[in-house]
């Protein structure tokens with residue numbers, strides 16, 4: 001059987017790690033194209049100035065427009081060429097990071113997440129949007145980022161909702177990887193550069209990826225609540241450090257090399273509901289995880305463990321918690337239809353999938369979540 005695993009060349013996290021950013025730039029040359037939202041640059045201005053001086057390097061400000069579109073990527077690539085940049089830095093949240101991945105195309109790329117809200121920083125993929133913000137396409141690169149650099153103090157000082165959402169994204173990783181192991185489904189790690197599939201043979205997940213996905217879940221259970229409290233008081237504690245690593249590294253490698261399944265597909269389906277738009281990716285994924293557990297008829301004790309966890313750190317457990325106060329059966333079918341389009345990860349589940357079953361699992365997960373909140377479970 002063909003198997004594959006992909007990962008960043010280097011992952012570093014620590015207090016004041018941003019001060020070492022210049023060191024990594026220096027390993028490529030003198031100057032770096034800095035792709036970041038102006039607010040994020042402002043947050044870490046002092047550290048950027050300090051590392052610039054210490055390592056005698058230059059940051060070329062990109063004037064990033066905030067959207068990861070083909071037009072913006074092309075403009076930034078031309079700017080990098082014109083200014084002779086030796087490497088690309090993506091600093092901040094999802095859009096800046098994805099744009100930096102597209103600009104660098106797998107070469108000399110340093111990713112500096114300033115929040116731990118998703119597991120996207122470590123991956124070799126990005127999502128492209130049109131300039132108006134509509135979904136355009138997925139892009140895959142020949143390599144994962146060269147360096148992932150995380151300043152734990154910066155993450156600790158970000159609003160707690162971000163790290164809690166990151167735990168929601170990480171919550172699905174083990175259950176989705178488990179489904180992939182059971183169904184022998186191909187994983188993203190095996191995808192060739194540039195296109196989604198077709199040019200090179202498929203690859204399944206490795207044992208290594210599944211072990212990481214398992215550790216991801218175990219860490220959430222052990223340190224999730226403690227990390228949430230540490231974030232509330234902006235303190236870097238061992239629990240917070242463990243959860244930063246869990247949300248970004250373990251979940252990142254776990255999803256990309258272990259595979260996605262129903263939780264993320266149902267997340268994608270839920271995005272058609274207007275009410276969910278104010279909620280973060282990880283918040284919707286947490287509820288998607290409960291839907292996957294209902295869909296696969298997981299043991300009640302497993303469902304209760306996940307419910308206890310979500311409830312303790314403030315992750316959604318029912319539709320109302322993600323802004324959906326009312327839903328008709330017809331709307332549920334539409335959500336399920338979107339979750340079941342042919343390219344969705346839902347087919348990684350180890351049994352046949354029907355739109356009706358998926359709609360029923362969302363309804364059942366909502367009922368379980370509501371009963372739980374009412375103290376009836």
Ligand SMILES: [Zn+2]
Pocket residue numbers: 118119169264281285
């Ligand atoms: Zn995700």
